Every structure is written in structure tokens, then in C-alpha cells.
Amino acid sequence: MADDALLETFETHRPTLFGVAYRMLGRVTDAEDVVQEAWPRWSAADRTDVRDPRAYLVRVVTRLAIDRMREHAARRESYVGPWLPEPLPTDRAAPAAAPDGADRAVLADTVSYAVLLLMESLSPLERAVFVLREAFGLGYQEIAEALGRDQPAVRQLAVRARRHMAERRPRYQVDAQGQRALTERFLAAALDGDLETLLATLAADVTLLGDGGGSAKAPLREIQGTDKVSRFLAAIGPQAPAGGVPEFGEFNGIPGVHVVEPDGSAGVVLLEIADGLVHRVYLITNPAKLCHLTR
The missing domain is CATH 1.20.140 (Butyryl-CoA Dehydrogenase, subunit A; domain 3)
Known part of the structure; x- marks a missing residue:
């Protein structure tokens, strides 16, 4: 051949x-x-x-x-x-x-x-x-x-x-309609530190997992429950760099936001959504896991 x-x-x-x-x-x-x-x-x-x-x-x-x-x-x-x-x-x-x-x-x-x-x-x-x-x-x-x-x-x-x-395997009945709107509302509330709006977007059993790999800020343990998850997001959201540009898209089959800064990728937030509420939040900030997104 x-x-x-x-x-x-x-x-x-x-x-x-x-x-x-x-x-x-x-x-x-x-x-x-x-x-x-x-x-x-x-x-x-x-x-x-x-x-x-x-x-x-x-x-x-x-x-x-x-x-x-x-x-x-x-x-x-x-x-x-x-x-x-x-x-x-x-x-x-x-x-x-x-x-x-x-x-x-x-x-x-x-x-x-x-x-x-x-x-x-x-x-x-x-x-x-x-x-x-x-x-x-x-x-x-x-x-x-x-x-x-x-x-x-x-x-x-x-x-x-x-x-x-x-x-x-979790059993979520995912409704594609309204996912983008909910993702945008969730992100805006997190960036503004708007605790009340964040609480309205989260399911009672919501969990948050972060991966910074020891190279970037991220929680070292799983965070569970609306109160803890919303307070964590409301605390870190306003600290996000002002120059970051959110790019909405689908990652791994679920809605997400890729935050891009002038010098590269700042992080990705992915949301598992069902019945109009966020059930799982994934926060990836490890630079080694983001470089392929800006190639």
C-alpha cells in the first residue's frame, strides 16, 4: 500500500x-x-x-x-x-x-x-x-x-x-430546552455573588467537584448541598479576572462555559441540569487540562 x-x-x-x-x-x-x-x-x-x-x-x-x-x-x-x-x-x-x-x-x-x-x-x-x-x-x-x-x-x-x-450511574432526565438560559443565569449569579439567584438555580442534592490539580484554585473535596455550593460559588465568582470572556458551548454532552483570558484559558464550568435545576457542577481550572481548548 x-x-x-x-x-x-x-x-x-x-x-x-x-x-x-x-x-x-x-x-x-x-x-x-x-x-x-x-x-x-x-x-x-x-x-x-x-x-x-x-x-x-x-x-x-x-x-x-x-x-x-x-x-x-x-x-x-x-x-x-x-x-x-x-x-x-x-x-x-x-x-x-x-x-x-x-x-x-x-x-x-x-x-x-x-x-x-x-x-x-x-x-x-x-x-x-x-x-x-x-x-x-x-x-x-x-x-x-x-x-x-x-x-x-x-x-x-x-x-x-x-x-x-x-x-x-445517575438517572437524570435532561431537558435540552432552557439549558442555555439556565447556564447564563447561573454564571451571572456566580460572577455577581448573587446568593439568592444561585440558590434558585440549584437542586437540593447539588454537588460540586473541582479539579485544580494543585496548580490552580479549586476545592480539594466534593461540596454538597445548596447552601454550601451556593456560598462557595458566590464567594469565588466576584474574584474572577475582569478580562475573562465566557464562551458557552457543549462539553461532554452537557452545557458549559469556557472562560478565556488574554493569556489563555482560565477554566471550564460544566453543569448537569435536569428539571430546570443544576444537579452537578464541575469546575476545571488545572491548566494542563485546558490547553487543548485554546489550540
Whole structure:
């Protein structure tokens, strides 16, 4: 296969490969690195035995991602504060990452913060099986080949992962209408320190998770309840730099605000909204998890 044809085949499948890697790793930069690492393996492979380039490339990326997950395990244990995935702009990224015939709603769900955080408690192999089966619809034989396992073992991994996710996944009935208006009202109230309006936007069971990674300001523990969450937001909102420009969008399938300053990204706030109220707030200020948004 000529070099141009090799590259064309690789680029055709790049969105799917990125989608697999991001769901497994939760980091855009790591997912991009893994996809790049797959290229020399593809270009140097003996393709006389490659019947399905997509299946071959997915297998390579899956194994590289599993290796990277294991490398990062020790680093996660010493991470400062909660660990959150890197926010992914799904209003433009999700369609490109979708394999042919994929259901966009399913893909958006498997890339949501709630699901990505739940997957953190799965083993690397369970996470790989869950991503390949639930997000990309691969058959058990394809997954078995990708992981170098037999089908019975893969089915067992799938059952364990699916049961774990089903037991813990939050059940929010999300209404897309009015999300932008509520997000804008929430942000304005936070920036103004308007405690009364903030309280009106929050559900009784609201929780807030922040990720500063020890490099930027963020709460080191989960904050729960309308009173504590609203007071925290009302306290930090007025401290936001005056030069920050809020950019509204969809990240990981939910509404969010990316605050951009002249020298780069200041942070991302994501909201899980149901029944006209905010149930979860994610605050990402770690600079290492924001650089891809301003590239």
C-alpha cells in the first residue's frame, strides 16, 4: 500500500481511534498521543494479514491506551484533589468521533462526565470492554482479538462492567430546552455573588467537584448541598479576572462555559441540569487540562 493510501486510511479512522482513546483515558492530550503512537505501528505493519484496517487500528489504540492507564495509576494516587476528565467540546467533536451508523445520543452518554468518572473505578480491561462494546458496538469476537483474550473472558468482563455502571450511574432526565438560559443565569449569579439567584438555580442534592490539580484554585473535596455550593460559588465568582470572556458551548454532552483570558484559558464550568435545576457542577481550572481548548 502506497504511503499516501496508508495515511488516507489512517486519517479516515482517526476520529474513531481518538474516541476510543479519550473514553479510556479521559484526557484529550493523552488520547491524541496514543493515536499518534499508533501511526508508526500502522505504517510499519505487515498488511498482508490485515483484513479490516479499522479493527486493526482499534486493537492497536486499545492496547496502547491500556498500557498508558496502567502507567498513570500511581500518578493518580498522589493527585491533588479530585481528578476530573479533560473537558471535550462535544458540540463539534462528537459527530466526528462517531463511527458509521453510531447513535449520537449513545456516544454523548459514554463521553459524559458522570460516565467517565464511573469508569475510573473499572479495571483497565473492564473499561476497554465497556468502551468498545457500549460506545462503539464492537462484537465480542472483535473485542477478544483487540485484547488478546478469549470470548468467554470478554463476556465476563462486559457483564461486570455493565453491572457496575448500571448500579451507580445517575438517572437524570435532561431537558435540552432552557439549558442555555439556565447556564447564563447561573454564571451571572456566580460572577455577581448573587446568593439568592444561585440558590434558585440549584437542586437540593447539588454537588460540586473541582479539579485544580494543585496548580490552580479549586476545592480539594466534593461540596454538597445548596447552601454550601451556593456560598462557595458566590464567594469565588466576584474574584474572577475582569478580562475573562465566557464562551458557552457543549462539553461532554452537557452545557458549559469556557472562560478565556488574554493569556489563555482560565477554566471550564460544566453543569448537569435536569428539571430546570443544576444537579452537578464541575469546575476545571488545572491548566494542563485546558490547553487543548485554546489550540
